[in-house]
Amino acid sequence: MGGSYYSKDDYKSRTTSRVNYASAMGITEDKATFKYDTDIKSGAIDAKVHASLEPKGVKIRESRDSDAHPISVPIAVITDTTGSMQEVPRMIQKALSKLMGHFLDDKASGKKYLGEGYPAIMIGAVDDYDAMAMFKHAGTFQIGQFESGIEIDDNLTNLWITGHGGGTYEEEYELAAYFMARHTVHDHFEKRGRKGYVFFIGDEHAYDVLSPRKISDIIGDTVQDALQFSDILKELQEKYNVFFIIPQMTSHYNDKSLEKYWINLLGQQNVIKLQDPAKICECIVSAVAICEEYVGIDELVADGIADGALSSALVPLSKATGEISRYSAENLPAVSGPAGGVDRL
Amino acid sequence: MPAKTKHEPLESYLTAIEKAKTFKDLLDPGADPEKWWKRYARVCHPDTAPAGYKKRAEEAFKKLGELYTGFTKKATSSPIVIAGCVLSEALTKGDICDLYAAESEKDPNVILKIVRGPKDNDLMDREKTALGHLWKAEPENFRKYLPIFIQGVKASGRRVNILHHDQNVFSLKDIVDLHAGNLDFRHIVWMVNRALSVLGFAHHAGVIHGAVLPCHLLYDPKDHGLKLVDWCYSCTAGQSIPAIVRDFSMHYPPEVKKKRPAGPWTDIYMLMKSINIIAGNMPKRFRDLIQWCVTESPASRPDDAWNIQERWINLAKEEYGPPKFFALNMPKN
Numbered sequence: 001m002g003g004s005y006y007s008k009d010d011y012k013s014r015t016t017s018r019v020n021y022a023s024a025m026g027i028t029e030d031k032a033t034f035k036y037d038t039d040i041k042s043g044a045i046d047a048k049v050h051a052s053l054e055p056k057g058v059k060i061r062e063s064r065d066s067d068a069h070p071i072s073v074p075i076a077v078i079t080d081t082t083g084s085m086q087e088v089p090r091m092i093q094k095a096l097s098k099l100m101g102h103f104l105d106d107k108a109s110g111k112k113y114l115g116e117g118y119p120a121i122m123i124g125a126v127d128d129y130d131a132m133a134m135f136k137h138a139g140t141f142q143i144g145q146f147e148s149g150i151e152i153d154d155n156l157t158n159l160w161i162t163g164h165g166g167g168t169y170e171e172e173y174e175l176a177a178y179f180m181a182r183h184t185v186h187d188h189f190e191k192r193g194r195k196g197y198v199f200f201i202g203d204e205h206a207y208d209v210l211s212p213r214k215i216s217d218i219i220g221d222t223v224q225d226a227l228q229f230s231d232i233l234k235e236l237q238e239k240y241n242v243f244f245i246i247p248q249m250t251s252h253y254n255d256k257s258l259e260k261y262w263i264n265l266l267g268q269q270n271v272i273k274l275q276d277p278a279k280i281c282e283c284i285v286s287a288v289a290i291c292e293e294y295v296g297i298d299e300l301v302a303d304g305i306a307d308g309a310l311s312s313a314l315v316p317l318s319k320a321t322g323e324i325s326r327y328s329a330e331n332l333p334a335v336s337g338p339a340g341g342v343d344r345l
Numbered sequence: 346m347p348a349k350t351k352h353e354p355l356e357s358y359l360t361a362i363e364k365a366k367t368f369k370d371l372l373d374p375g376a377d378p379e380k381w382w383k384r385y386a387r388v389c390h391p392d393t394a395p396a397g398y399k400k401r402a403e404e405a406f407k408k409l410g411e412l413y414t415g416f417t418k419k420a421t422s423s424p425i426v427i428a429g430c431v432l433s434e435a436l437t438k439g440d441i442c443d444l445y446a447a448e449s450e451k452d453p454n455v456i457l458k459i460v461r462g463p464k465d466n467d468l469m470d471r472e473k474t475a476l477g478h479l480w481k482a483e484p485e486n487f488r489k490y491l492p493i494f495i496q497g498v499k500a501s502g503r504r505v506n507i508l509h510h511d512q513n514v515f516s517l518k519d520i521v522d523l524h525a526g527n528l529d530f531r532h533i534v535w536m537v538n539r540a541l542s543v544l545g546f547a548h549h550a551g552v553i554h555g556a557v558l559p560c561h562l563l564y565d566p567k568d569h570g571l572k573l574v575d576w577c578y579s580c581t582a583g584q585s586i587p588a589i590v591r592d593f594s595m596h597y598p599p600e601v602k603k604k605r606p607a608g609p610w611t612d613i614y615m616l617m618k619s620i621n622i623i624a625g626n627m628p629k630r631f632r633d634l635i636q637w638c639v640t641e642s643p644a645s646r647p648d649d650a651w652n653i654q655e656r657w658i659n660l661a662k663e664e665y666g667p668p669k670f671f672a673l674n675m676p677k678n
Binding site: 115192193194195292293294296321332333335336337339340341342343344345 | 425427432435438439440441443445459461462463464465466467468499500502503504578585586587588589590591592594601602604
């Protein structure tokens with residue numbers, strides 16, 4: 001997966017055809033775009049996860065380097081689809097062209113944010129297991145493949161925007177973390193020792209304990225004992241930089257205890273409060289760019305990617321990953337001749 | 346003299362460069378031009394200039410280069426300044442980085458470890474994490490065995506770790522080489538003693554060094570000090586060591602190559618293996634203790650550096666009498 005290129009033209013022609021379809025059918029453009037979800041909700045098809053996003057029975061999802069993309073940078077975006085968070089997939093879908101553009105275009109600063117890297121984006125969504133009981137828990141967790149082309153748009157528009165939630169203050173981020181930790185592999189780590197990226201977008205806690213039953217029902221694995229979320233996170237963090245983005249879309253945004261909960265788990269630098277939810281793509285691009293180390297906050301600001309509020313929200317991340325030495329970059333001393341070197345294990 | 350501002354000496358240096366017609370205008374009589382050229386470059390470097398000064402710093406830095414070129418009458422590239430440190434000389438080649446001596450405003454002796462390729466950035470991070478953790482660990486008096494980590498920065502996707510550059514230290518490898526096989530074992534005794542001290546400390550803090558090699562043990566012959574350097578291969582106890590330094594592959598215990606969990610026993614093995622390889626003749630009782638530490642199976646190996654240290658000290662007392670300072674003279678050159 002992930003061998004194709006992202007083309008703005010593909011995206012544009014798709015949008016045009018959706019607009020045409022919407023006007024022919026007399027429905028909104030949104031309904032035409034998220035047709036799978038629309039069909040479930042109108043009863044035209046059964047309420048279940050789209051085959052391309054079904055986690056159950058998946059052995060492994062890979063992000064591999066290829067001739068087309070010799071350096072693949074895996075980025076998973078997993079959103080909560082309950083309550084007002086249902087808007088998030090829509091916002092990402094609308095901004096997808098922008099997202100890929102920011103990653104791939106040359107910037108005024110003369111730099112690409114991923115260097116020679118190419119993003120491989122995986123889309124996922126979580127709801128609440130108990131709240132999805134009426135659907136035999138289908139839709140608790142949905143996850144696509146790592147994709148680099150228009151398939152990302154497919155994954156978004158095939159999402160079932162479940163919108164249930166449980167009235168509790170938890171969603172199944174821990175199931176998603178489990179899947180990412182145990183059912184994905186990527187060359188960014190295996191070949192380069194670099195971590196990929198997982199962004200959870202939401203406004204709730206995870207469940208502290210992941211029961212074998214949930215794992216078996218949703219993912220299909222047999223696990224002996226219940227797992228602690230904190231342990232799964234540690235496992236996940238060996239291969240991924242894990243972020244939690246809290247967009248200002250609900251009253252939970254101002255809940256200090258929610259922020260603290262995620263900070264305790266992930267560290268201050270990996271919890272980003274997003275004042276302007278419309279900047280979700282810029283937020284993801286900026287965080288990845290900072291971690292990939294080709295640009296710093298200054299350049300993200302200069303390029304108009306990170307505005308005032310976003311750049312302030314990213315300061316802890318920038319500090320934690322080390323300040324970038326921008327003016328020295330051009331005249332770094334050349335790498336000296338061959339050295340003894342190391343053998344990676 | 347410009348009024349004192351929050352950003353002294355930057356403000357006055359910038360003003361001086363802006364006003365200068367030749368490089369000489371920047372010098373007091375008798376001042377060393379090269380030294381001052383580097384000093385101006387460091388202070389006015391746009392990387393470190395605070396917001397609001399960037400533009401002026403960029404222009405001043407450029408003009409400084411032109412003035413100096415005019416002064417020396419030959420094209421001189423600007424001094425390399427990274428995060429406020431002016432590079433002075435290339436020191437040596439590490440396994441994953443090139444090492445440079447440099448000077449900063451606060452510390453005339455810093456060392457810059459510039460990673461050779463971004464693929465090893467993660468190893469550079471390990472050093473930052475481990476030293477950050479250990480510098481907070483107790484007891485405090487063990488910190489003297491640790492290098493001082495100043496800052497980790499990024500430049501063009503490459504990590505740069507900036508540390509204090511300890512002067513007058515020699516690696517175990519150099520000490521042994523310089524003595525051409527004639528190193529009294531009593532020196533090995535105190536050197537191992539120090540090494541076991543710092544290992545016990547790190548292990549109690551949950552950190553495994555992962556590359557206790559003759560090139561990473563830096564001793565000060567004068568006061569028998571030690572710095573255990575290069576924490577790039579470190580991990581927390583129970584994780585596996587990420588990489589092997591190729592030139593020393595025979596120093597590693599089997600669990601490292603098998604990617605099995607590393608523990609205190611891993612570092613103890615590497616220390617004693619190094620001693621075994623380089624020390625030559627030694628009293629039998631020391632050799633027996635070392636043999637135990639380099640047992641192939643991790644389970645049969647000791648796992649407490651401070652306990653081994655106690656045994657080591659007792660052996661030394663039995664062999665050489667009460668401890669006394671034994672000066673290590675380094676041959677010239």
